[in-house]
Amino acid sequence: MRADAQRNYDKIVAAAAEVFTERGMDAPLDEIATRAEVGPGTLYRHFATREDLIDAVVKSWMAQIDSAATEAVESDLPTREVLQKWFNTYVARISRNRGGPSKFATAMGKPDSPIYSKCEVLRLANDRVLTRLRDKGALRADVDALEVCRLVGGVAVVADQAELGPDDVSSMLGIVIEGLLRE
Amino acid sequence: MRADAQRNYDKIVAAAAEVFTERGMDAPLDEIATRAEVGPGTLYRHFATREDLIDAVVKSWMAQIDSAATEAVESDLPTREVLQKWFNTYVARISRNRGGPSKFATAMGKPDSPIYSKCEVLRLANDRVLTRLRDKGALRADVDALEVCRLVGGVAVVADQAELGPDDVSSMLGIVIEGLLRE
DNA sequence: CAGTATACGGAGAGTTTCTCCATTTAGCAA
DNA sequence: TTGCTAAATGGAGAAACTCTCCGTATACTG
Numbered sequence: 001m002r003a004d005a006q007r008n009y010d011k012i013v014a015a016a017a018e019v020f021t022e023r024g025m026d027a028p029l030d031e032i033a034t035r036a037e038v039g040p041g042t043l044y045r046h047f048a049t050r051e052d053l054i055d056a057v058v059k060s061w062m063a064q065i066d067s068a069a070t071e072a073v074e075s076d077l078p079t080r081e082v083l084q085k086w087f088n089t090y091v092a093r094i095s096r097n098r099g100g101p102s103k104f105a106t107a108m109g110k111p112d113s114p115i116y117s118k119c120e121v122l123r124l125a126n127d128r129v130l131t132r133l134r135d136k137g138a139l140r141a142d143v144d145a146l147e148v149c150r151l152v153g154g155v156a157v158v159a160d161q162a163e164l165g166p167d168d169v170s171s172m173l174g175i176v177i178e179g180l181l182r183e
Numbered sequence: 184m185r186a187d188a189q190r191n192y193d194k195i196v197a198a199a200a201e202v203f204t205e206r207g208m209d210a211p212l213d214e215i216a217t218r219a220e221v222g223p224g225t226l227y228r229h230f231a232t233r234e235d236l237i238d239a240v241v242k243s244w245m246a247q248i249d250s251a252a253t254e255a256v257e258s259d260l261p262t263r264e265v266l267q268k269w270f271n272t273y274v275a276r277i278s279r280n281r282g283g284p285s286k287f288a289t290a291m292g293k294p295d296s297p298i299y300s301k302c303e304v305l306r307l308a309n310d311r312v313l314t315r316l317r318d319k320g321a322l323r324a325d326v327d328a329l330e331v332c333r334l335v336g337g338v339a340v341v342a343d344q345a346e347l348g349p350d351d352v353s354s355m356l357g358i359v360i361e362g363l364l365r366e
Numbered sequence: 367c368a369g370t371a372t373a374c375g376g377a378g379a380g381t382t383t384c385t386c387c388a389t390t391t392a393g394c395a396a
Numbered sequence: 397t398t399g400c401t402a403a404a405t406g407g408a409g410a411a412a413c414t415c416t417c418c419g420t421a422t423a424c425t426g
Contacts, residue, residue, distance in 0.1 A: 002423055005373060028413055039375030044415060102285075106344040140361075150345065151355050154337030161289040161340075162333065172334050178323075179362030185392060185403060211382055222406030227384060 009046050011036040013056045020057060024098030029053070051114035054103055062121045065093055069125035072132075079138040080177060086129050087173045088166070091156045094122070101156035108149055123149050130180075139180055151176055192229050194219040196239045203240060207281030212236070234297035237286055245304045248276055252308035255315075262321040263360060269312050270356045271349070274339045277305070284339035291332055306332050313363075322363055334359055 001009070015036035019027045029050060033043040047053040072086040094104050104122065107113035127145035134143065155176065159169045184192070198219035202210045212233060216226040230236040255269040277287050287305065290296035310328035317326065335356065342352045 002372060004423065008374080029415090030413065033375090040415075041375050041417080042373075045373075050414095102340075102344065105341045108341075108345055110345070143358075147351070147355060147358070150341050150347075150351075151338065151358060154341040154355075155334065157285075157340050157344075158288045158291075158333050158337040161285065162291055162293070164333075168330070168333075172330060172337075175326075175330070175334060175359060175362035177362070178366075179358035179360070183361075183366070187392065188404060191405085212384090213382065216406090223384075224386080224406050225404075228404075233383095 005046075008036070008038050008042055012038060012043055012046055012053070016053050017057050020054075020097040020100075024100075025050075025054060025103055026099045049114060051103065051107070055115045055118060058115065058118050061093055061096070062118060065090070065121060065125050068093075069128050072129045079133055079136070079181060082129075082133065083177045083180065084170065084173065087152050087177070088170060090122070090126070090152055091159070091169055091173070094153070095156050095160055098160060101153060101160045105150070105153040105157050108153060109146060119149075126152075138182055140182055143180055148176075148180070188229075191219070191221050191225055195221060195226055195229055195236070199236050200240050203237075203280040203283075207283075208233075208237060208286055209282045232297060234286070234290070238298045238301060241298065241301050244276055244279070245301060248273070248304060248308050251276075252311050255312045262316055262319070262364060265312075265316065266360045266363065267353065267356065270335050270338075270360070271353060273305070273309070273335055274342070274352055274356070277336070278339050278343055281343060284336060284343045288333070288336040288340050291336060292329060302332075309335075321365060323365055326363055331359075331363070 012032065016032045019032045019035055023031070029043060030040055032053070033040045036043070043053075047056065068086065068089040072082050075082045075085075077085075091101075094101050103115065104119060107115045108119045108123070110116060110119075113119070123145050126149050130139060130143055130145050130148060133139045134141065152173065155169060155172045158164070159172075195215065199215045202215045202218055206214070212226060213223055215236070216223045219226070226236075230239065251269065251272040255265050258265045258268075260268075274284075277284050286298065287302060290298045291302045291306070293299060293302075296302070306328050309332050313322060313326055313328050313331060316322045317324065338352060338355045338359065341347070342355075
């Protein structure tokens with residue numbers, strides 16, 4: 001990649017992160033181009049679709065997801081509390097920018113989405129946590145990580161769109177958690 | 184209301200119902216105007232926002248929700264099955280048009296939304312069903328209808344956006360249901 | 367330092383939303 | 397019936413956003 005191209009790529013990703021934070025993940029791409037001091041053509045050459053840009057912005061989030069999953073796997077707390085913390089972190093992470101949960105919910109389980117690889121990170125992190133708890137005998141046997149990603153993602157989407165606070169999210173997650181625990 | 188205005192109002196609602204079915208609830212309003220053989224100005228005078236139009240289209244759905252709730256209340260089946268049927272009907276109803284679940288999820292609990300009254304119908308129907316089951320001692324005591332609307336609505340949103348089939352919906356609802364039952 | 371592949375950027379076309387207002391029409395009163 | 401007026405119409409067009417094309421500019425190579 002030519003040096004100027006790399007420079008512009010980085011400027012665009014930085015500008016996108018800013019604009020997504022300020023105006024949500026449905027913010028006008030032209031504003032991102034302007035903020036990056038770049039023409040729209042340049043933005044669209046680097047990122048063919050909005051999702052390609054999101055993919056780049058979101059790359060740095062994934063390490064945090066993984067470390068939260070590891071913490072959950074290694075935790076000695078009661079299952080309820082482990083899940084409460086893990087799901088809350090999960091929701092907070094994907095809800096960082098307005099409109100974000102919806103992007104993940106749409107791409108989850110769609111291999112041709114530009115952000116599919118990120119969804120896989122989410123799903124695998126969830127799988128690690130759920131597998132561990134299931135092995136301890138704390139969960140229902142038929143719980144599937146993809147399904148849980150969707151369900152928890154649904155909570156995140158609703159909270160995002162209806163502008164709910166953390167308490168509402170926690171209590172919805174509480175119901176989901178009860179539904180996952182071994183009876 | 185003048186006779187020609189009434190005529191156009193009806194034509195617009197009929198056209199909207201068609202177009203929403205074909206192209207989802209985010210379909211261009213101008214297409215609805217064209218289909219109704221009416222200028223955009225006329226459409227916007229009758230319905231200031233997209234949601235006002237949705238409100239009119241959706242009016243006829245609410246009786247069906249109510250009768251499904253009544254059926255659930257009067258049912259003698261096991262709680263799990265009553266809820267499975269009721270929630271599935273609920274989701275199917277609000278998912279009739281692509282993009283629909285998201286509209287309801289956004290408006291739920293927002294008194295100034297044009298479709299708030301419809302959300303109230305949904306919430307009250309849910310409340311009837313949940314109250315009945317709670318009175319039978321089948322549900323956790325702290326279950327709130329609004330919260331359940333949101334949770335089930337979240338399932339509908341995810342299913343709509345990720346284009347999931349009825350089986351995926353049922354199994355997600357299964358988890359929610361387990362979470363609601365008295366332990 | 368010249369040549370070439372690569373990248374730039376902005377003008378502009380295509381969509382969709384929404385408004386304004388000159389024109390038309392329904393309903394009414396004489 | 398006719399004429400008046402308030403109500404309603406509809407389409408031109410402004411504004412916001414997405415996305416492309418291509419003439420121009422720039423970075424790397426030898």
